[in-house]
Amino acid sequence: MNKIIHDFIKEIDSRNSHEPEFMQAVREVSEDLIPYIVGQKIYHGKNILMRMIEPERVVMFRVNWIDDSGEIRVNRGYRVEMNSAIGPYKGGLRFHPTVNLSILKFLAFEQVFKNSLTTLPMGGGKGGSDFDPKNKSDGEVMRFCQSFMTELYRHIGPNTDIPAGDIGVGGREIGYLFGQYKRLKNEFTGVLTGKGVSWGGSLIRPEATGYGTVYFAEDMLNHIGDSIKGKTVTISGSGNVAQYAAEKCIHLGAKVLTMSDSSGYVFDKDGIHEEKLNYIMDIKNNKRGRISDYIKKYPKAEFKKNKTPWEVKCEIALPSATQNELNGDDAKLLVKNGCICVAEGANMPCNSDAIKTFKFNKVLFAPGKASNAGGVAVSGLEMAQNSLRYSWSREEVDEKLKEIMIKIHKKCLKHGKTKDYIDYGKGANISAFIKVADAMLAQGVV
Ligand code: NDP
Ligand code: 2IT
Numbered sequence: 001m002n003k004i005i006h007d008f009i010k011e012i013d014s015r016n017s018h019e020p021e022f023m024q025a026v027r028e029v030s031e032d033l034i035p036y037i038v039g040q041k042i043y044h045g046k047n048i049l050m051r052m053i054e055p056e057r058v059v060m061f062r063v064n065w066i067d068d069s070g071e072i073r074v075n076r077g078y079r080v081e082m083n084s085a086i087g088p089y090k091g092g093l094r095f096h097p098t099v100n101l102s103i104l105k106f107l108a109f110e111q112v113f114k115n116s117l118t119t120l121p122m123g124g125g126k127g128g129s130d131f132d133p134k135n136k137s138d139g140e141v142m143r144f145c146q147s148f149m150t151e152l153y154r155h156i157g158p159n160t161d162i163p164a165g166d167i168g169v170g171g172r173e174i175g176y177l178f179g180q181y182k183r184l185k186n187e188f189t190g191v192l193t194g195k196g197v198s199w200g201g202s203l204i205r206p207e208a209t210g211y212g213t214v215y216f217a218e219d220m221l222n223h224i225g226d227s228i229k230g231k232t233v234t235i236s237g238s239g240n241v242a243q244y245a246a247e248k249c250i251h252l253g254a255k256v257l258t259m260s261d262s263s264g265y266v267f268d269k270d271g272i273h274e275e276k277l278n279y280i281m282d283i284k285n286n287k288r289g290r291i292s293d294y295i296k297k298y299p300k301a302e303f304k305k306n307k308t309p310w311e312v313k314c315e316i317a318l319p320s321a322t323q324n325e326l327n328g329d330d331a332k333l334l335v336k337n338g339c340i341c342v343a344e345g346a347n348m349p350c351n352s353d354a355i356k357t358f359k360f361n362k363v364l365f366a367p368g369k370a371s372n373a374g375g376v377a378v379s380g381l382e383m384a385q386n387s388l389r390y391s392w393s394r395e396e397v398d399e400k401l402k403e404i405m406i407k408i409h410k411k412c413l414k415h416g417k418t419k420d421y422i423d424y425g426k427g428a429n430i431s432a433f434i435k436v437a438d439a440m441l442a443q444g445v446v
Pocket of ligand 1: 165166167168169170209237238239240241242260261262263320321322323325345346347372373375376
């Protein structure tokens with residue numbers, strides 16, 4: 001078996017060796033899937049995984065825009081349309097200076113599996129740009145978004161490809177992107193999700209990824225007769241996912257000890273309670289400031305410059321910032337300090353060594369494609385509401401989100417349960433694969 005996996009990875013690597021994040025995601029999935037596929041007559045010998053690894057289409061384009069000083073700027077835009085077997089391409093847009101094809105292909109590949117797990121009819125895609133929205137004026141962000149959409153609009157549509165937010169793309173950016181799409185097409189459709197509630201957005205969409213991650217952690221703990229209530233939690237990031245993960249932890253009676261950004265983390269041993277979290281939301285969302293501003297208002301807390309939160313003793317860790325932000329040494333420290341549960345709010349935040357450490361030590365570990373699927377799931381519910389020309393209440397959407405997270409948990413159990421451990425990664429990969437592979441087989445070699 002190891003040889004089959006090795007040869008397969010070697011072949012994929014020969015085509016994608018310059019794409020380390022993409023190869024990392026492919027390797028993790030292949031190690032779970034190849035042993036499964038080999039034992040299944042209907043999938044074996046059909047090159048099905050190879051077909052899933054190759055994007056159906058990638059578009060790359062120039063994005064010119066003019067900054068406030070009148071200078072012409074050039075960025076690169078992308079959309080990776082990975083797989084449309086079970087529905088139109090669906091996935092976020094990331095605006096961050098580190099964005100490149102490797103990162104977007106890894107995100108699009110993971111998205112295919114994640115979207116399959118949600119039970120909703122969505123294929124997978126991802127896009128974005130190396131544009132950095134930090135320290136840009138609203139006018140600059142608007143002009144960039146308009147220029148980006150002026151090319152992207154011809155590749156997307158409410159039944160073709162439906163982008164949403166990700167790092168650096170929140171409500172403001174979705175608004176500017178939607179405005180430009182509507183103007184170019186003269187159509188008011190659900191072509192993007194994460195829209196404002198008064199213009200086609202869904203209640204609970206901003207909260208969905210963070211809430212869903214915590215619901216999933218609670219499902220894992222409930223399964224072993226435990227719960228989040230009273231537990232200590234470390235969270236990384238202080239953006240959309242981290243903020244609402246923190247909010248749900250607080251609602252469920254846990255104590256949130258940390259939040260972070262790319263300059264370091266804050267440690268508040270008294271717990272980041274609701275009022276403190278509101279302050280963080282104001283700093284990050286309205287003032288577009290830094291997490292270090294927290295200690296100006298709460299001087300009893302500490303700011304650890306250029307450090308990550310994993311050195312803080314906790315029972316639950318929710319990495320919710322970015323890929324590969326938690327490595328093998330971090331994982332060892334978390335285990336040593338008594339951490340029993342890790343749910344990924346971000347995409348691939350734990351590197352391969354970290355995952356191995358968690359599995360070896362039988363820590364409950366949820367991969368992002370399962371635990372952070374609540375965001376895209378509510379995007380799917382936003383699409384459904386747009387098609388119905390109707391909107392559901394907060395309670396209705398939250399209830400549907402909870403049900404979806406429970407269903408994902410059950411799917412992971414079905415294929416991930418071993419004698420004394422639940423391998424949520426394997427369970428998620430196999431469950432997600434079956435739905436996509438069956439659809440691909442039914443649709444022929446296309
Ligand atoms: P935001 O842009 O709202 O926030 C990102 C946060 O992560 C910020 O605190 C940011 O800090 C930090 N961060 C970004 N890059 C780095 C880095 N290289 N090192 C350290 N910290 C970093 O993004 P989201 O909260 O939406 O996304 C966070 C993660 O969750 C991503 O992995 C995304 O793919 C994933 N995700 C998002 C979903 C969504 O619905 N938004 C759905 C599912 C997953 P700083 O401000 O300093 O850059
Ligand atoms: O990674 C993700 O799932 C997202 N950024 C959300 C995608 C979406 O279409 O809502």
